[in-house]
Amino acid sequence: MADIDSRGGRTYFDKLILEWVDGVHHPHDAGLEYAFAAPGIHGMPAIQVGRAEGALIAMLLRLANAKKVVEVGTLAGYSTIHLARAVGPEGHVWSVEYDTKHAGVARDVLRSAGVDDRVTVVEGAGVEMLPTLEEHGPFDAVFIDADKVNYDRYGRWAARNLRPGGLLIGDNVFLFGRLLEDGDDAVAMRRFHEDAREQFDTACVTTPDGLLVGVKRPPPA
Numbered sequence: 239m240a241d242i243d244s245r246g247g248r249t250y251f252d253k254l255i256l257e258w259v260d261g262v263h264h265p266h267d268a269g270l271e272y273a274f275a276a277p278g279i280h281g282m283p284a285i286q287v288g289r290a291e292g293a294l295i296a297m298l299l300r301l302a303n304a305k306k307v308v309e310v311g312t313l314a315g316y317s318t319i320h321l322a323r324a325v326g327p328e329g330h331v332w333s334v335e336y337d338t339k340h341a342g343v344a345r346d347v348l349r350s351a352g353v354d355d356r357v358t359v360v361e362g363a364g365v366e367m368l369p370t371l372e373e374h375g376p377f378d379a380v381f382i383d384a385d386k387v388n389y390d391r392y393g394r395w396a397a398r399n400l401r402p403g404g405l406l407i408g409d410n411v412f413l414f415g416r417l418l419e420d421g422d423d424a425v426a427m428r429r430f431h432e433d434a435r436e437q438f439d440t441a442c443v444t445t446p447d448g449l450l451v452g453v454k455r456p457p458p459a
């Protein structure tokens with residue numbers, strides 16, 4: 239159920255509730271724990287997805303039987319481990335990261351988690367690196383979690399390079415509360431939402447900062 243308050247944006251969780259449900263539903267093994275801690279250890283921003291989002295994204299990939307996945311925004315590889323485990327040993331993840339230090343830490347984290355054989359960390363800017371991955375497509379899922387001002391471009395690339403039934407997933411789609419403002423990133427993010435709706439069946443999950451999930455519709459007969 240929802241009520242008038244929750245429909246208006248009120249949430250019913252706090253830090254203690256989140257910690258309890260994370261403990262029950264989203265436990266970390268050593269690989270995920272190191273990945274989650276790595277940004278703090280290495281002086282990087284601790285802006286990885288939440289534990290529930292990581293688990294949800296992995297579950298969606300498994301439901302879609304995703305084997306070939308592209309991620310934009312690796313950071314230290316926390317979400318990448320979720321993606322890599324979801325695709326299994328026969329699958330592959332290409333994760334694009336602009337920052338050389340982040341890419342290096344991620345490679346170490348992915349090695350520790352035992353999934354480095356099924357992940358390629360692609361160093362460079364998303365808009366430049368995505369076209370270099372097209373030879374591996376069509377893809378089963380694209381997860382976008384990088385520079386917000388290019389979300390519309392990443393979304394259009396995903397629409398062209400996903401198979402019908404493939405998943406488009408975008409994090410931070412409320413743009414930290416600035417979605418309806420005037421900046422270039424807000425304009426791009428609104429376009430990302432609207433473009434996605436044209437080619438995907440979409441739902442915007444009300445995580446703390448919004449998670450857009452889309453399933454690519456088949457071309458019209």
Ligand SMILES: C[S@@+](CC[C@H](N)C(=O)[O-])C[C@H]1O[C@@H](n2cnc3c(N)ncnc32)[C@H](O)[C@@H]1O
Binds near residue numbers: 286287312334363365
């Ligand atoms: C929110 S973090 C990614 C978190 C990661 N997906 C996770 O949940 O563990 C965003 C990352 O995108 C990277 N980034 C920023 N601009 C980028 C760009 N133009 N192309 C590729 N990566 C970029 C940042 O360096 C940062 O590591």
